[in-house]
Amino acid sequence: MPIRPLVHVVAYLLLAAAPFAFGQLSNYYAEVLTTVAVFVILAASVDLVVGVAGQITLGHAAFFAIGAYSSAILTARYAVAPVVAIAAGMFLSALAAYLIGLAVLRLKGYYLAMATLGLTAVTFTLLVGVREWTGGAAGFGGIPRFRLAGFEFSDGRHYYLLVLAAAFLVVVAARTLLESAYGRALIAVHADEATATALGVDASRYKVSVFVFACALAALAGSLFAHHLRFIAPDDFTIAQSIHILVMAYLGGIGTIYGAALGAFTLQVLPEFVHHFKDYERLGTGVVLILVLAFFPGGLYGLVRGVGERMRLRRARLGEAAIGR
């Protein structure tokens, strides 16, 4: 499916305007949607690694943390410009992903899942333990607002526009990769590494490159997250978080990028509307995920597209009936 710029621009404008539909509560909803956008970046990037390249990673929270804490420490303690801090965080994350990826992406299946799980656990322990740098379990507060070229994003609604734009760029970039020769190479490595190799694909190189790219994006999400809540704590970067991100991608429809974005949106927004059932939220998520994995492998996105297909067919048939066939 070719990427249609118009659809994306319209979608951006609609989502950008969304908080204002809530009038007095526009600030609150802008904040909610900013968090959604952060998770869209996380889910879309993990989808590239897991859904497209087929490398099951449970380590995304670790790279999310690298970005968040890099930005927090650099901007709060060393008064570094936020944009520079983001670049530093992304670079650090990419470097770590490169070194770790070279070693760990040789593993397959359960071993890879466990190794990346271990990665998240190690990072979490270090975040709690190295108190002088990270603030320990109590967290790291006082993160300044995001500033760009002298303009400070003191209004949450303005910051939302920025983060939403970042999310759109990430999704479009990921989709572009998916539909390109690069994406085809990843898909081949996913399907059958041996055959991909027989076609000249250096599987290791492609696995590592997509991993580095995705982890750099996770760091970007982390930085944006840090400036959003202006307070971060190790509890945001646990094994449960790595799992949460993966669940978003699968729920939405693994391997399509748009599915991951939809999954992130659904899992983050739904709790807002089912307040009274808060205690049953987790059960609901689990059951829906089971149903999706068992019966709707295309995820929510697949369902939406399926409905769209049927509507198109219906219109075509109605059209034929009208002409009197």
Next chain:
Amino acid sequence: MTRIESNRPARPLLEVVGLSKSFGGVSAIEDVNFAVSSGHIKGVIGPNGAGKSTLLNLVGGSLRADRGAITMDGVRLDRLPAYDVPRHGVARTFQLVRLFNNNHATVLDNVLLGAHLRLAPSILSTLAGRSGRQEERLRAKAREWLDFFGLIRTEDRAPRSLAFGQQRYVELARAMMLEPKLLLLDEPASGLNDAEVGVFAGVLRKIRDEGVTIVLIEHDMKLIMSISDEILVLAQGRKLAEGTPEAVRSNPEVIEAYLGTPHETN
């Protein structure tokens, strides 16, 4: 399309010397020597378990030899990492067709993967939008190949929805996109009926006439005998015989090991 003369110069393209491979103490290939002349079709036959597929895997680079040398146009293929062998002009197909069906991959996507080396895609080049025109050209070439095999209308379908014989041709199209010097085929005609085999033989000849050297493993004796310039016979991992189809057909050892006693052959 260059037409190659029937009395072709016997310039060796591929030379295999002393090739040996064993798996956990069991010898699959033992001290095999042979050569394939440029522009020739070399058939490889032998009873089951003779090591034919292993031989192909060794030449193609997916298996590492224990001993021996595989040289093509002066390059030691056995010294290259597996993903590098195709870059030197070696393409192959597989006994059980290996097409990709995941992530909504279509027939065209599969064929385009043969152009991977030409496109050499990277994240940066893709996001910078560099490869547009080259990809268009290669897409057209992929469609040409699909058309050549009569499969142009299947380009958007999932490979698994095609008939087995059609899937074979898709895999062949994918291999041809690599513009190989050497094409390795593992039982490409198995599962095809007589008429289809005849068509397939014609396809192979056309490919050979374009200057591609072919090594093919086959059980279909009629096909192998009619199409090969030379035949290599393997039995229990060793070379039993090598020569023209006539020579091989009348070789008593070959007859005994494989074709049966003289009055059983036609």
Next chain:
Amino acid sequence: MPDAALLLQIAFGGLSMGAVYALLAVSLVMVYKVSRIVCFAQGEFFVIGGLTLSALTNEAAMPLWAAFLATLALAGVLGVFAERIVIRPVRHEGVGTVIVMTIALSISLQGIALPVWGREAHVVAPFVATPPWEFFGAFLSAQVLLVIGASVVVFVLLRTFFERTTLGLAMRAAAETPTGARLVGISVTRLTQFGWASGVALGALAGMLIAPVVFLTYASGTMPMVKAFVAMVVGGLSSTAGALAGGFLVGLLEACAIGFVSSEFADAIVFLFLIGFLLVRPGGLFGNDAGGGM
């Protein structure tokens, strides 16, 4: 030279946690042996075992032995249910999908545990009322000895089962070559269900045994499970003996890390060990599964 009391306490601590990891790892191996799946919901079965025992002995005031058996039975049923409803639909999908399905199961189970038991820790009285023993300044409680003893007993029973009984051999056959097993009349489905029922029951058993020592909450299962993964990997995914040895090894490693380095970084050391081990010898010390279970 660290004093004897410290060393002994580390040893006891390592053995006691090690026994829990060993039991959990053995339960994971049970499930893996029968279906080639590593169940990421095992931590929840562990917790639900302990929490159910707590509810039955405290709220329902059942005698310990009855509550114990009832919980095991419940766990068995849960295992069959999990295999049937949750695992079977995705049995033949890629590893990623299977992992996420077991994760979905784990989320659902946590989703049930949360409203039922809330967020607080739940207490279970120790099984025997004997006071702890003292050795050279280090303490060893009766419950801990029970856990250690149970892990050894379970191991011996399982080992005998898998190597000596027809049923055990049939289960291994069913996992390794399902088609071949079916051809000789083995009901692969039945065996898989039985394997899951036992695996889940074993996980619950581990939870029940440790409940008096470590007060469990609805989310307590993740860490022990992940450490049991380490044990499983060290031992080789399909080796019961390996899981047992691996469990104690991980327990001792953790105890040494707590004792000699610091309790804050103990987890990091254990998981760095996991990553390092996977990179060097993924097949495990006892196993031969170098393919990541694929």
